[in-house]
Amino acid sequence: MFRIGPLEPVAPVVLAPMAGVTNAPFRAMCREFAPGLIYVNEMVMASALVNGNAKTQRMITFADGESPRSLQLYGSDPVTMGEAVRRLCDADRVDHIDLNFGCPAAKVTRKGGGAAVPAKPRLLRSILRAAVGAAAPYGVPVTAKFRMGLTDDLLTFRLTGRIAVEEGVAAIALHARTAEQHYAGAADWAAIGELKDAVAEIPVLGNGDIWEAADALAMMRATGCDGVVIGRGCLGRPWLFADLVAVLNGLAPAPTPLLGQVVETMARHARLLAGHLGENLAMRDFRKHTAWYLTGYPVGGEVRRRFSNVSTLAELDDLIAALDPTLAVVPGGERIRRGHTNGPIRVALPAGYLDDPDDATPPDDADVMALSGG
Numbered sequence: 001m002f003r004i005g006p007l008e009p010v011a012p013v014v015l016a017p018m019a020g021v022t023n024a025p026f027r028a029m030c031r032e033f034a035p036g037l038i039y040v041n042e043m044v045m046a047s048a049l050v051n052g053n054a055k056t057q058r059m060i061t062f063a064d065g066e067s068p069r070s071l072q073l074y075g076s077d078p079v080t081m082g083e084a085v086r087r088l089c090d091a092d093r094v095d096h097i098d099l100n101f102g103c104p105a106a107k108v109t110r111k112g113g114g115a116a117v118p119a120k121p122r123l124l125r126s127i128l129r130a131a132v133g134a135a136a137p138y139g140v141p142v143t144a145k146f147r148m149g150l151t152d153d154l155l156t157f158r159l160t161g162r163i164a165v166e167e168g169v170a171a172i173a174l175h176a177r178t179a180e181q182h183y184a185g186a187a188d189w190a191a192i193g194e195l196k197d198a199v200a201e202i203p204v205l206g207n208g209d210i211w212e213a214a215d216a217l218a219m220m221r222a223t224g225c226d227g228v229v230i231g232r233g234c235l236g237r238p239w240l241f242a243d244l245v246a247v248l249n250g251l252a253p254a255p256t257p258l259l260g261q262v263v264e265t266m267a268r269h270a271r272l273l274a275g276h277l278g279e280n281l282a283m284r285d286f287r288k289h290t291a292w293y294l295t296g297y298p299v300g301g302e303v304r305r306r307f308s309n310v311s312t313l314a315e316l317d318d319l320i321a322a323l324d325p326t327l328a329v330v331p332g333g334e335r336i337r338r339g340h341t342n343g344p345i346r347v348a349l350p351a352g353y354l355d356d357p358d359d360a361t362p363p364d365d366a367d368v369m370a371l372s373g374g
């Protein structure tokens, strides 16, 4: 039985935290198709939680009855991290906390945060210790998600995994790319196997390039990993989670839906988001989702453009009504990349950052308030 601490999801499948995407409405759509999995909220700054701001409070919204309530925190200061975790647990706001050590955004790594932290193993250890120590009295499991390292010459994932075990982390997830690689090229699944070999004590989850349910099986077989983390593959395709549960139980995935079913899901998602953010803000935010839902369906550029400018729910309904619901996805349409695809990037680091890996001084990242994830 797959478990993360006390959590026992129905299958070893986790929704990857995605900033600006995996909010309560998005998770509700996924849960509709596959209840009982772990769906992680978008990343929240530990310092924003401690200093309190209204936007952060909205970001940590969970649906009534959502279980488990899973949240990713970003932070590079052990004291702030410990305090954020303690507050969340003490107020009974979460059932699971994931820590982000993979964010490659220049704004973050330039200060020594995110994907830069594992290059300073002592700092990494103290952040993990603070989080696990704060969560332990409440029985809340802490997990960690990280990349292979900063660059091919600076691979830190095995050491990060060992430190995570030593500090009492309940499971680890590897996005099998370096920070430098960003989102380009193929994820290096061999690294997931190497991490699994290095860490036998806790579940090792593999992440990167699972576009269809069969890819999850292929990854688990190729690497021996205990479970999978799904990012871009579910953008505009929340039913992927149902396919994953089916396939991991030896069943066939459902056929890819026709456009009519897709836009019916799209319309419900938009309404949930409008309830969450208010229609105005929600519809602006929803524009990216329309592009993802339509990916692979030959609706034409003009239709896509109209969806990408949608401003109201009524307008969305009109656009949907004009579509041919019998349209099928193009062959291979499920695998068309969506979300981030760019890279490589030049990893920005503080001057002299790599000179002293034993330095455990927390980076000053207090001004890093708007991030783009991991």
Ligand SMILES: Cc1cc2nc3c(=O)[nH]c(=O)nc-3n(C[C@H](O)[C@H](O)[C@H](O)COP(=O)(O)O)c2cc1C
Binding pocket: 016, 017, 018, 019, 020, 021, 042, 043, 072, 100, 101, 102, 103, 145, 175, 207, 208, 209, 210, 229, 230, 231, 232, 233, 339, 340, 372, 373, 374
């Ligand atoms: C829009 C977007 C936002 C992301 N935000 C985060 C984040 O907040 N935290 C994180 O750990 N990873 C974040 N990621 C990375 C994903 O969690 C995942 O590791 C990555 O997309 C690779 O998995 P995939 O190939 O299944 O997409 C983000 C990715 C995307 C596309």
